[in-house]
Amino acid sequence: MIKSPPQKYNPKQVEEKILKFWAGNEIFKKSIDQRKGCTPYVFLEGPPTANGLPHPGHILTRVMKDLVLRYQTMNGYYILRKAGWDTHGLPVEIEVEKKLGLEDKQAVENFGIKKFNEECKKCVFQYENAWVEMTKRIAFWIDMDNPYITLTNDYIESVWWSLKQAWDKKLLYKGHKVVPYCPRCGTALSAHEISQGYKNVEEPSIFIKFKLKKEDAYFLAWTTTPWTLISNVALAVHPDETYVKIRYNNQILIFAEQRTATILKGQEYELLDGFSGKELEGIEYEPLFDYAKPDKKAWYVVLADFITMDDGTGIVHIAPAFGEDDYNVGKKYDLPVVQLVNPDGTFPDEVKEWKGKFVKDADPSIIEHLQKRGLVEGVHEYKHDYPFCWRCDSPLLYYAMESWFIAMKQVQESLVKNNNQINWYPEHLQQGRFGDFIREVKDWALSRKRYWGTPLPIWTCTDNKCKYEICIGSIKELRELSEKLPEDFELHKPFVDELKIKCPKCKSPMKREEEVIDCWYDSGSAFFAQWHYPFDNKEKFKENFPVDFITEALDQTRGWFYSLLAISTFLFDKYPYKNVLTLGLILDKDGQKMSKSKRNYVDPDIILNKEGADALRWYLVSASAPWMSKRFYEQAVKETLGKFILTFWNSYNFFTTYASLDKFDPKKDIVPYEKRNSLDKWVLSRFNKTIFEVNSFFKKFEIHKAAREIEDFIIEDFSNWYLRRSRKRLWIEEKTSDKLAGYSTMYDVFLGLSKLLAPFIPFITEDIYLNLRTNEMPESVHLCNYIQADDKKINHHLEEGMEKIRALVEAGRALRSKIGIKVRYPLGNAIIVCDKKIEDSIKDLLDLLNEEINVKEITFERDTSKFITKSIKPNYSTLGKRLKEKSKAVVGKIEQMDMKKVYEELIKNKKIVVNIDSEKINLTKVDFEIIETEKEHIARTETEHAILLIDTTITSELKTEGFAREIVRRIQSMRKELDLDVEDRIATQIKVDVDKRAALQDWNDYIKTETRSKDISFTEKPLGKLVKKWKIDELEAEIGISK
């Protein structure tokens, strides 16, 4: 039996009740199990990085994942929903360092790597709990009991296997490369890591002079990083640019001709000579410092193409250890790599002047030193973007480091080919941002000189003659090569470093490369490593590769989306996912990025407790296209709750209140579709159209459009029109078949909506479904099949008719408002003037118009002639223009004529002939203005398809009926004031003027029914629980009611 729920909707209460219901009945598990054997739809969970508490952005991703998966599950797909946790990496280490107060790598090592990694592991699981709670609360159904976790031996073993594949394909190599390096964290950063930390900073830049060896002249160079001057080994010029030698301020300087204007800013100088960059090649100069003792020839001019004339002097100082371009030039000229900086970013002992000082901090002092020696030509503050460590905020240094790489450039063509097989949403990312990235792909700097991560499984023989290198791809191999592998072990530092491995070639001990790997590689391996492939689950992997669907936020484009494709490409030469939905970022109320430092961060828990998960979910999916950024603030969710969720709930509440009162039984009382009225059929047509639209929008991931389609249907069509117009049907006390038809329709729509909306707002839909379901139906809405549109119920003719009726209602109400007769007072007749086609499309729906504009009768006419007088008057301005001085006479003639006859003649003959002094003048339509006048008591308005006329005559009967409605309205508001239940009956006493009393007698029954009064008595002194005096226009009334 349908029950009437509480009047007021309490999101938290309902949602917690539903959470219990799901848990108690294992609904999530059943939703998967019942699809066993069905076509799989493979989803891969992008593992959250467990480096902090979840924020609104994470909620969006999880809501969107859940929405799509619920939708597909209901559509009959079998979806495994394995959760995953990304557990390694620098973020975790930073968190632990903070907690333990460890300031740098040395402190970590003093603390002990074993203990440190244990702390990291604990830290990860501490955050996991917060994530699990949030995930459950927003109803993201994912199997968190059997997640893949990147720190497990199984997972690491799979990752090792994949690295061995790369090794065997000669894609894994050790290189020297200039990489952005964080001196504090003591590690190189990957491209996607640096990108997160660019800041616009102002730094000193200096013009610095290098004295030529064989001449009393100087090369003028420019740099923003004075500390690299210590390691300078060359100067570079562009081979094709022109350089000049000038005398300025009693010294001779050499630099690019193009830069003279900027550098000298109009000051006087003498041009001595000019040459191309090529001619300068090989010229030697004196080093600025003597700290470096290079083993190769250094300090001369080299040529390089990368030099621009945009800033500086056209002469660039080269320190191969500290710049990618510098390094490449250095390789070409076989320059020495002078690296006078310690790994922690301080100067070594050789640099006596600044030893132990952090290089960036030494800049001012270096400048001062050079100034004293007269080698600085100018110092300027220079604004530019400089990379900072995304975690610890230290300025990064470019640093030539030994590092392991995956040679992605070698598989670049495959990357492009595989990317072209993927469906990107939105599409522009495929060839745009992502396409650009892989077309210019760089080798993947894989290794990290850190502690908490997947160890790089490469061992090198310690014998200097042998130096054999191996890559271990499984635990089995490890066991075979190591002296003694205990039963219980963890594939982490420091355990793997302490293993005694013997060189397969010379039997000398081997030593592991100390690094761990980039944690992006961990998560990018998820598509096979989650199955412990290839050691286990070979079949399962096959079934689940490539995956059908992944979705993450935009910032993952070059993160996880890339690492998956990269690894899948070199392992299997195949795309790892078929569809990728990229989500927009979550911004604050003012469109700013959410960040902890700005404190513009919204705590999702507050919203979950106040507005609830459904309102939150609905806001996130309906606000804008999935890939557009969204502003997130409580007020927005609050409005969603009020506008949508509560409208939905209150309509439902309205239906159940009456349905339970009448004991409506969906098993027995359902009226067949054919026997329902036009309004019922109309709303079912609209509903099925909505279902159709939702499904087609879903296919394109235009989820916001699907959501808005439903919202429009519920608010406009269903609540504001269908239910409003159905109210009267339910108010009748007998169980009429029309009333049952109404209940049946509402039942169909609510049951249908609970399914249609289940993937979007899983709580409220479940609550509604559980109340409406019969025993034969599945025990949860989430175990139902998704609702499909019934084409047979879509009736375009009816929908068009309703549109016209609603337009007439709108116009009619505006008209009544204009003529100032309250809608409460009925009027006699309304006339619709339209053609036969329009009449046919609306005649079945006329009752709705009758009630809405409150008229007794509506009739159709083909033209307005009965109600409107058409007449004409001369158009003085056109006549005057055309006839000049004759016009006066013509006008005089016309004014004597009967205008009605003139009009008729004009319509008939299209012209009128006027005789002026024997001259015949032809007058046509343009010479007249047509005037339309409504006849007395007729008000007129029009819509696109029809003209609506209302007879405004108020007879005394009509006046009395209006008065009766006034009385009813007063009694109803008194009932409300007494907080009576809908079914409560009352006794009513009324005092009105004697003559009104007589007239009202005729409306006795009407008032009784409308107000559920047992009886009505007219007295001089009304009594009751509530007695009120009313002034109705000019009349006074006193009413008393009691239960």
Place this chain on the structure above:
RNA sequence: GGGCCAGUAGCUUAGCUUGGUUGGAGCACCCGGCUGAUAACCGGGAGGUCGAGAGUUCGAAUCUCUCCUGGCCCA
């Protein structure tokens, strides 16, 4: 510095693919009405240089270019 995405009423947004009546809603605001109809509903009003400028066209929110602002990505 380069690339991509976006900019429409105080706020949230539709329309842009494929140029064509007067740029459509919702929230908030003002006036009126209606109500056993809800955090309502109905009618009316006010509120828009469609980010700016130029171009193409008979006609531009829509197409093209330049610029500005914001976001993201890259350097």
